[in-house]
Amino acid sequence: MKRNLMNKFTLKILSLAVAILLWLLVVNIEDPVRSETYWEVPVTIVNESYLTSDLRIPLLVEGSDTVTVRIQAESSVLREIDRDSITAEADMTQIISMDTTPYMVPVRVICPGVSDENITVMPANIPIETDDLTTQAMTISASVGNTRPESGYEVGKLTVNPEKVTISGPEDLISKLDRVVADVDVSSMDQSGSISAPLHIYDKNGDELTDTQMSYLNLQGAENNTVSVDVDLWRVKTDINIQVESSGTPEDGYQVSDITTVPNTLSVAGTEEALKELEDNGNTITIPASEVDVSGKNADFEQTVDIEDLLPDDIMLARDISSSVIVSVTILPYDSKEYVIPSTKIDRSKQPENMTAVIMDDSVTVRVRGSDEDLENLKEDDIKLSIDTSKYTKEGEQEVPVNVTLPEGYELVDEVTVRVNLTPSAERQSEE
Known part of the structure; x- marks a missing residue:
């Protein structure tokens, strides 16, 4: 079973x-005939010159710029057809009537391998608006976007050829144009040269024009909406020193002890001639005295300087280098000297019970007053430092005063503090 x-x-x-x-x-043998429907086939306008002779330009109406196409054909033919292979055209020479607003224009659909009688288009006619045809000349800027040349090089200059373009199109659209940008791809370039760059047009809202909007424009002098851009690559040079000059005089009894910068070196790019001249100047960029005024100062101060404005001709900052340089000026009384002492030399023997004190700063600055001869003889090891955290009970970071002991004949100029982080000791953690 x-x-x-x-x-x-x-x-x-x-x-x-x-x-x-x-x-x-x-x-497969019989290849039967059947129907297939294709939705939202975009319509393009042809024979625009039929109206442009009257300084008018035809425009598709948004929402009525696509049609539905039904095709009847053998199965083998339909298998080769998709929406992209179908062309829908609104021929301006076939306007039904010039007395309507907007104009109604019949749509003709073309599909390779299919005769007209086997194609049905819906709607058969679409509305076409018109606008005045106008012309405007605009300069072309160039942008490399997020592309970068080979390591060790920067884009120094971009020269667009031609420098401007004349744009013809509907008056309403032309009035909204803001800028024309040549999109230059410099990826992996390691020598100067010319590149063909496509043009992108932006409106006053910063939005790039759509493909439909671009189809209404005619860019004279830019074949296929592209231009040639000469790319001048500059070589990168690192470890360029920063030198600072100052102007003015501090308050009576005070002097400029030191001037430092953050960062203290830069990376720049420039032409070979400019880099050679920079090398002849000791690979140093000078911040002039007019930028740092110490007049009447009796305490340290900082000032931010835009170094980019001070670079020599044909020199630029390398990529990702900030143009802001922080200038720190140390102002000391006469007959005084500054000592930078590592935090490891601070005595931390007086700590709170069940707590551990960890110094957060790498060093502390001690300013000492004395005669020139005494200061010359004073060594770092002669300065004794200690902190007392025995009375601290709060966990976390604290600003703790530093006890400074100096040899006889010397005087401490400023109080000294250090950042200390207090944490429970291992014994206290085990108890908890």
Whole structure:
């Protein structure tokens, strides 16, 4: 009985397979005619010159710029068709009536391998608006976007050829144009040269024009909406020193002890001639005295300087280098000297119970007053430093005064503090 059921089931499967095979053979041999519908096929305008002779330009109406196309053809033909292979055209020479607003224009659909009588388009006619045709000349800027040349080089100059373009199009659209940009791809460039760059047009809102809007424009002098851009690459040079000059005089009894910058070196790029001249000047860029005025100062101060404005001709900052340089000026009383002492030399023996004090600063600055001769003889090891955190009970970072002990004959100019982080000791953590 089981064998009989298995035989019947096997026969059914075999019959189904044979039926499918026969159906495929029939379909491929007979190639039956059937219909296929394609939605939202975009319409393009042709023979625009029919109106432009009257200084008018035709425009598609948004929401009515696509059609639905039904094609009747053999299955083998339909298999080769998709929406992109269908062309829908609104021919301006076929305007139904010049007395309507907007104009109604019939749509003709073309599909390779399919005759006109086998194509149905819905709607058969679409509205076309018009606008005054106007012309405007605009300069072209160039941008490399996020592309970068080979390591060790920067884009020094970009020269667009031609420098401007004359744009013709509908008056309403032309009035909204803001800028024309040549998009230059300098990826992996390691020598200067010319590049063909596509043009992108932006409106006054900063938005790039759509493909439909671009189709209404004619860019004279830019073949295929592209221009040639000469890319001048500059070589990068690192470790350029920063020198600072100052003007004015501090308050009576005070002097400029030191001037430092953050950063203290820069990376720049420039032409070979400019880099050679920079090398002849000791690879140093000078912040002039007019930028740093110490007049009447009796305490340290900082000032931010935009170094980019001070660079020599044909020199620029390398990429990702900030143009802001922080100038720190140290002002000390006469007969005084500054010592920078590592924090490891601070005595931390007086700590709170069940707490550990960790100094956060790498060093502290100690300013000492004395005679020139005494200061010349005073060594770093002669200055004794300590902190007392035994009375601190609060966890976290604290600003702790530093006890400074100086040899006889010397005087501390400023109080000294250090950042200390207090944490529970291992014994206290085990108790908790």
